[in-house]
Amino acid sequence: MEKEREALQAWKERVAQELDRVVAFWTAHSHDREHGGFLTCLGRDGRVYDDLKYVWLQGRQVWMYCHLYSKFERFRRSELLDAAKAGGEFLLRCARVAPPEQKCAFALTRDGRPVKVQRTIFSECFYALAMDALWRVTGDARYQREATEMMDQVVRWVREDPSGLGRPPLSGTLAAEPMAVPMMLLSLVAQLGDHDEALAGRYAELGDWCAQRILRHVQRDGHAVLENVSEDGRELPGCLGRHQNPGHALEAGWFLLGYASRKGDPALRAHVIEKFLLLPFHSGWDPEHGGLFYFQDVDGLCPTQLEWDMKLWWPHSEAMIAFLMGYRDSGDPALLRLFEQVAEYTFCQFRDPDHGEWFGYLNREGKVALTIKGGPFKGCFHVPRCLAMCEEILGALLSRLA
Amino acid sequence: MEKEREALQAWKERVAQELDRVVAFWTAHSHDREHGGFLTCLGRDGRVYDDLKYVWLQGRQVWMYCHLYSKFERFRRSELLDAAKAGGEFLLRCARVAPPEQKCAFALTRDGRPVKVQRTIFSECFYALAMDALWRVTGDARYQREATEMMDQVVRWVREDPSGLGRPPLSGTLAAEPMAVPMMLLSLVAQLGDHDEALAGRYAELGDWCAQRILRHVQRDGHAVLENVSEDGRELPGCLGRHQNPGHALEAGWFLLGYASRKGDPALRAHVIEKFLLLPFHSGWDPEHGGLFYFQDVDGLCPTQLEWDMKLWWPHSEAMIAFLMGYRDSGDPALLRLFEQVAEYTFCQFRDPDHGEWFGYLNREGKVALTIKGGPFKGCFHVPRCLAMCEEILGALLSRLA
The missing domain is CATH 1.50.10.10 (Glycosyltransferase)
Incomplete structure (x- = not known):
């Protein structure tokens, strides 16, 4: 039992330290202070090699920052909250291709003009994820309304009528x-x-x-x-x-x-x-x-x-x-x-x-x-989510043993 | 000069032998005798691992067979001509998504129903390539009309109005x-x-x-x-x-x-x-x-x-x-x-x-x-085209030296 406790403790420290380093990387290199949102095309040393903004990754980074801010004392920093809010406002302002319709772009220019649209639900889902997380840390009901409205639209596309996604029905599909x-x-x-x-x-x-x-x-x-x-x-x-x-x-x-x-x-x-x-x-x-x-x-x-x-x-x-x-x-x-x-x-x-x-x-x-450290499909999400969740689970396991 | 002649002659033999082997692979494994057209998802030993038909590869194989049939005495075989014609008829019958419109599918089921459409011009271009090649070996004017009509449509999409391709105009693109x-x-x-x-x-x-x-x-x-x-x-x-x-x-x-x-x-x-x-x-x-x-x-x-x-x-x-x-x-x-x-x-x-x-x-x-030997993007095209063209060029170079 003691050996297990030591192993869990060692992993908790390793994971927590790594989470600090990873969050430091994204806060140092990815914030777009001009337009809000995040630059995720980052080279090995964090240098921006492209400034397209991918809506999946915008929504995911907003969610990640809100999660860190609300669940970890050491990440309750205005730097993270402000960046999350700026990311959320960027999405509110620019993600929809043809507002008030809910379809979102897949990629945007740095200043928020649509570049590419996917005929799937995922941009919209990460949009909803971001809005719900922002609602939880800010208490601003506007964000929650955005989250549930988008969620309900996505559910209608999936369970009732996918035609709004833009995929033409083909007889062989x-x-x-x-x-x-x-x-x-x-x-x-x-x-x-x-x-x-x-x-x-x-x-x-x-x-x-x-x-x-x-x-x-x-x-x-x-x-x-x-x-x-x-x-x-x-x-x-x-x-x-x-x-x-x-x-x-x-x-x-x-x-x-x-x-x-x-x-x-x-x-x-x-x-x-x-x-x-x-x-x-x-x-x-x-x-x-x-x-x-x-x-x-x-x-x-x-x-x-x-x-x-x-x-x-x-x-x-x-x-x-x-x-x-x-x-x-x-x-x-x-x-x-x-x-x-x-x-x-x-x-x-x-x-x-x-x-x-x-x-x-x-x-x-x-x-x-x-x-590359970030690109069209890799942003501030899987790595810090993994490290944060592992730190939380390891903490719970250690409390259980204590 | 003699050394060069020998080198060219050796390459010509190597390339010609390889062309024979490559053509034998495709004639043995890719012909769909039920529906016409070609199965191109072939494993290492030629076994079919998927029966989707990719329009690029259908058109390219038709062109390739016609080229071999018309330019090489040893490939002037009814087996190749018949397969090319069956491939052409399959394209005529099934490639267009919504005839009489010219837009072609990217992938079809084995029996020719559309599975996927790309918002580009390439399926249509390989369709035109196939039809022109068939016109040359058969003399059937129907094929030439198909080739030029498709060609003219493609040119209009490229130089005048791309809207028929289905790409929505986006302000950031x-x-x-x-x-x-x-x-x-x-x-x-x-x-x-x-x-x-x-x-x-x-x-x-x-x-x-x-x-x-x-x-x-x-x-x-x-x-x-x-x-x-x-x-x-x-x-x-x-x-x-x-x-x-x-x-x-x-x-x-x-x-x-x-x-x-x-x-x-x-x-x-x-x-x-x-x-x-x-x-x-x-x-x-x-x-x-x-x-x-x-x-x-x-x-x-x-x-x-x-x-x-x-x-x-x-x-x-x-x-x-x-x-x-x-x-x-x-x-x-x-x-x-x-x-x-x-x-x-x-x-x-x-x-x-x-x-x-x-x-x-x-x-x-x-x-x-x-x-794999064939798949969604590899068919009977680049390898035999390379070998056939190299054989032809090497032949011309050797004649020049003689």
Whole structure:
């Protein structure tokens, strides 16, 4: 027991120190003091190499700063709150392509003009995430109204009528459900309903629906999680149907652990640990070089994505959260050992001891393939979220032992 | 001179033998005898791993078979002609998303229902390429009418009104010209005008326009070819403006060599060799492991594309054509040596001695990263086009020496 306590304490210190360094990197380099919002295309040393603003990453950084500000005494700094508010105002002012319609851009110029629109729901979801987080730290009801209005629009696109997303209906397109959609909505349900009985009640049915939808991605008689299934929960033909993303399954795993814990459902928790934590880890971990593959084909065929065998930062961040949360909720020491295995690999391979933050993209062998610290898909989110959540969980575990 | 003749003769035999093997791979594995058209998602041994049909690759394989049928005595086989016609009929029947409108799908189900539409001109261009090639081998005027009607629509989209492509106008989007657009049109001008005085005349001004547009991608006081420039020929800001694709520049190089040769313009030829052959080769060739990088940043910053340092088959195929054509047109032996350097690397790294055809995707060190022989972007095109053109050029060079 004492040995376990020491291990948890050591990880807590390591993780907390790293969180400080990572937050320092983003506050030093990413704030746009002219237009608000965040510059996320940052080179190894934090230098801005492009000033496009990606709406996913704007919303995520607002959420992250609000989370740090409200949950960590040492981050209760006006610098973070002011930057979060400036990011939120930038989104309010510029994210929508054609206000009052709710469709948001994917990328904006530095001063907020739309550059690219995706025909999906994710910009809008991260917009809602940011607004809800701002409402919680500022108490400004305008932000909450923005969050719920956007949330309700997203739910209508997903469950009623997707035509507003702009995808033309084509007769050959399979009605496929990417796991990302119910995952994203489940995380929003958790965010919006957190300590808010009215909203928790309002979105309870949606949360159940999301969880059931995610669970249907367990296929092949329970032996595999597939990224895409049919609308009625069956395996799809071809590459699309065989596609796997181990890091994404692990992320879904910890979303579902949160759901099982809110529901008080230990049978679901055990199922999730087996199917969404252990299964993707054992099939997705590279036995030769370590690390999680980015993509796989469930039949062991070669994926068509050029980056399939690369090691990306975010699946490893998600795996750290998933195993530590699984350990917290189940007490199974095997999950703590898996957390340590993933965390050792991650700290050793992704962390940049010279300039702070983590590299995002390694080749299969673990060599840094891209030296950027931020880009169109990497911002101030997965790394600090992982470190903050691990610090919180480790703190709770240590309190439990004390 | 005798040594040179021997070297050319040896390459001609090597290339011709390889062409036979490559054509045998596609005829054995890719013909869809039920619906017409081609299955291009083929594993290492030719096994079909997905049956989606990609319109670019359908059109390209039709063109390739027609080219082989008409230019090589040993490929004048009904098997190739019948497959080309079946592919052409499949395109006529299924490529258009909403006939009589000309917009074509990017991907179709095996039986021809649209799955995905790109908001670009390339499906339509490869459709026109296929139809023109079929007209030449069959004499059926229907195919020529299809080719010119599609060509004229594409030109209207590019030069007059892009709204039919479906891209919403956004206030922050830079009016950028990807080099692919004038390149694609220049190759169509060459195809449609080949031995056809009427069409050559009809598209002469367009050909000049394309060549001038491509030449404007030489930037930085003549020191770099950039993939994207503004509509008025200036460098664009950010990653988009700094983006380079050495294999694409080399491909543009041999398109322009053909143009310079049709024009009888030796000054242009010299300019093209310097800017589109030598410059991209010297900046794009990996000094450490050999091979051409896929993407680069002109300032030496890290590209944001995960695959930037991979070695892909097609830039190497294009480089082989470019250097051999440059040698044929200029007589400069340095270009023959570069052809040999690229061709040795290519035959050694990409060729699969066990199952035929070439691997498409190597990591930076030259290890096979994807074992597929065909996929959404690799079909029966770059490899056999390279081998066929090299065989033809080597034959012409040997005749000149005889």
